[in-house]
Amino acid sequence: MPLTEGFPRPGDRRLSVNPFYGPANPLGDMAEAPPTHRLPAQPMAPATAHQLVRDELMLDGNARLNLATFVTTWMEPEAGVLMAECRDKNMIDKDEYPRTAELERRCVAMLADLWHAPDPASAVGCSTTGSSEACMLAGMALKRRWAKRNADRYPEARPNLVMGVNVQVCWEKFCNFWEVEARLVPMEGERFHLDPQAAAELCDENTIGVVGILGSTFDGSYEPIADLCAALDALRERTGLDIPVHVDGASGAMVAPFLDEDLVWDFRLPRVASINTSGHKYGLVYPGVGWALWRDAEALPEELVFRVNYLGGDMPTFALNFSRPGAQVVAQYYTFLRLGRDGYRAVQQAARDVATELAGRVAALGDFRLLTRGDQLPVFAFTTAPDVTAYDVFDVSRRLRESGWLVPAYTFPENRQDLSVLRVVCRNGFSADLAELLAQDLERLLPDLRRQPRPLTEDKGAATGFHH
Numbered sequence: 001m002p003l004t005e006g007f008p009r010p011g012d013r014r015l016s017v018n019p020f021y022g023p024a025n026p027l028g029d030m031a032e033a034p035p036t037h038r039l040p041a042q043p044m045a046p047a048t049a050h051q052l053v054r055d056e057l058m059l060d061g062n063a064r065l066n067l068a069t070f071v072t073t074w075m076e077p078e079a080g081v082l083m084a085e086c087r088d089k090n091m092i093d094k095d096e097y098p099r100t101a102e103l104e105r106r107c108v109a110m111l112a113d114l115w116h117a118p119d120p121a122s123a124v125g126c127s128t129t130g131s132s133e134a135c136m137l138a139g140m141a142l143k144r145r146w147a148k149r150n151a152d153r154y155p156e157a158r159p160n161l162v163m164g165v166n167v168q169v170c171w172e173k174f175c176n177f178w179e180v181e182a183r184l185v186p187m188e189g190e191r192f193h194l195d196p197q198a199a200a201e202l203c204d205e206n207t208i209g210v211v212g213i214l215g216s217t218f219d220g221s222y223e224p225i226a227d228l229c230a231a232l233d234a235l236r237e238r239t240g241l242d243i244p245v246h247v248d249g250a251s252g253a254m255v256a257p258f259l260d261e262d263l264v265w266d267f268r269l270p271r272v273a274s275i276n277t278s279g280h281k282y283g284l285v286y287p288g289v290g291w292a293l294w295r296d297a298e299a300l301p302e303e304l305v306f307r308v309n310y311l312g313g314d315m316p317t318f319a320l321n322f323s324r325p326g327a328q329v330v331a332q333y334y335t336f337l338r339l340g341r342d343g344y345r346a347v348q349q350a351a352r353d354v355a356t357e358l359a360g361r362v363a364a365l366g367d368f369r370l371l372t373r374g375d376q377l378p379v380f381a382f383t384t385a386p387d388v389t390a391y392d393v394f395d396v397s398r399r400l401r402e403s404g405w406l407v408p409a410y411t412f413p414e415n416r417q418d419l420s421v422l423r424v425v426c427r428n429g430f431s432a433d434l435a436e437l438l439a440q441d442l443e444r445l446l447p448d449l450r451r452q453p454r455p456l457t458e459d460k461g462a463a464t465g466f467h468h
């Protein structure tokens with residue numbers, strides 16, 4: 001929800017849409033357009049309202065061509081039907097909708113198993129509206145555990161959280177909302193994510209945890225979670241500081257278990273206390289559902305947990321919201337059931353194949369330099385080659401829009417603000433055929449771009465409203 005600050009009050013306008021939209025008496029019903037920034041005084045026919053809203057929405061971008069988003073833009077019709085059937089169920093009403101509550105528990109159990117919780121039966125977890133809420137919950141658990149360990153010094157001591165400068169904005173929110181100092185490991189040269197040693201060096205007695213990202217929204221790379229844990233093991237040896245790790249697996253926690261089984265990043269590492277993922281990213285469900293899991297009950301302080309009625313007893317819950325739709329949780333269970341491990345592997349492998357193939361096509365054009373190749377998350381970032389001076393990534397982004405492609409361009413943070421990139425997120429539904437069309441459109445643009453006298457985007461900040 002954007003935080004809006006009021007609108008001018010337009011005078012009454014004649015409704016100048018198609019008279020066919022008026023149901024009973026087309027002309028009589030169509031005399032006056034409804035105001036758009038205050039409640040209309042009178043009701044209108046559903047068909048008219050529907051059409052007015054639809055007409056306006058035509059100007060939104062096409063979600064399937066939105067290569068900026070990680071969020072699911074295609075599901076099977078069966079999933080759509082199931083979601084429509086569940087749209088009236090409130091996730092918090094565990095007692096009234098016990099089967100929906102049970103499906104949520106099964107999803108948590110499946111994820112605990114997938115992420116190698118030492119004892120899946122004792123792992124705890126919950127659904128959320130997305131990874132942002134999951135990260136708030138995980139961060140709160142870290143903060144509370146640290147406060148309990150340091151009860152003698154808290155609240156005077158100021159807690160801090162260590163993470164790479166490439167973290168998603170939800171971690172800045174967490175630090176802001178919960179008054180935790182964000183200690184950011186900077187990028188360095190061609191390293192665009194956290195360095196384990198540098199992270200360990202930022203830790204002190206007030207560090208509530210370290211966040212590792214699987215994988216980075218900036219370039220799709222996996223952060224080295226096992227090395228991070230090893231660096232923190234060494235820190236413990238040296239100093240006695242025992243710092244837990246949270247893995248922000250918003251995307252990668254639903255990719256790596258299927259495509260990179262040998263990569264050890266999850267609860268197999270004893271230092272990993274909690275993991276989140278976005279069910280609505282590579283979990284393959286429409287927005288908004290996320291998941292947060294803790295390795296055991298000890299990792300989630302009991303006093304943060306609230307209880308709601310459930311089948312005559314009570315059920316523990318941990319959430320920021322109270323009411324929340326149940327449909328996405330049902331759709332997540334449907335997708336788990338429908339695809340299984342082999343199905344997920346096939347879908348994610350297809351996305352990775354499209355990403356690596358398309359990255360190769362882009363590199364072959366000669367004008368670009370790849371930062372990543374799409375072989376971790378099915379995501380790659382690229383920039384213009386050093387000898388390209390006639391245009392920049394912002395020009396490319398703008399020109400691609402002419403063919404309907406939404407490919408964001410953005411500047412890297414501090415230490416690499418000289419670097420601006422384009423990023424392509426390949427998802428289920430972005431087929432090899434569509435990728436080929438994108439590659440052809442990009443190739444067709446190049447002669448034009450090369451003829452520019454100079455890059456045309458003056459205000460780079462305004463060039464893209466993109467915030468990961």
Ligand SMILES: *Cc1c(COP(=O)(O)O)cnc(C)c1O
Binds near residue numbers: 130132133135249251
């Ligand atoms: C998308 C993302 C988030 C935020 O997740 P939402 O589900 O959009 O709330 C957090 N961290 C990372 C690494 C992400 O990719």
